[in-house]
């Protein structure tokens with residue numbers, strides 16, 4: 001049974017998270033609408049990666065709830081009590097949540113198209129033929145149709161990251177999480193990856209993007225969230241958070257990155 005309105009994709013409610021005794025997230029609340037692009041900014045160590053990892057249950061939360069399309073992540077709830085889901089059920093939830101990391105994490109022994117096909121064939125059980133057609137259309141979309149048969153080592157960092165985006169899309173997720181997708185790239189390769197992400201945003205993909213690319217946030221984000229020391233200290237339209245930040249910590253951070 002869903003307790004979330006149907007236009008909400010990701011609903012993060014009162015999430016607290018600890019690493020041992022260290023509290024890394026404090027009462028985080030965030031709703032992401034379907035088709036929304038939400039950019040998460042904040043200094044290193046503020047809990048941005050942890051928050052993304054909680055959304056697909058790579059991390060366990062101490063309190064709160066996270067829903068993706070009305071599905072409670074990691075647990076089933078009966079009579080107000082939470083019961084851990086079986087590994088299989090968690091894996092099924094994760095299939096709907098794509099993730100793109102700072103490092104491209106492509107399979108080095110597979111070509112670009114094999115990387116994109118792997119999920120649909122191995123996890124979803126699609127036929128190779130069907131997966132190949134889908135993979136090719138995604139490689140076209142990220143502008144790499146002509147590189148389909150090349151191995152990651154034959155591709156630039158920007159091309160590898162675009163393959164990683166196509167691979168995440170191949171699972172047809174409800175939401176895509178990006179954790180500093182351009183941070184490991186040489187500066188001249190950042191633009192092509194941001195363009196690809198912009199393109200995805202235009203197609204209505206729901207995206208949560210952790211990045212220091214303030215220009216991307218300004219141009220593409222529907223909403224910008226600023227985190228500091230495990231808390232969301234400011235959220236709103238890009239122009240209000242970026243141009244008129246109210247929180248002193250947001251102001252201090254932006255004065256350094258802008």
Ligand code: ADP
Nearest residue numbers: 019022024042043044045046047048049050051
């Ligand atoms: P960000 O992505 O904003 O840089 P992180 O979510 O990676 O922040 O980390 C937030 C805080 O949690 C940091 O202080 C970091 O050192 C700590 N941390 C992250 N991962 C772990 C872990 N697995 N165990 C213990 N502490 C961690």
Ligand code: MG
Nearest residue numbers: 048049050179
């Ligand atoms: Mg991080």
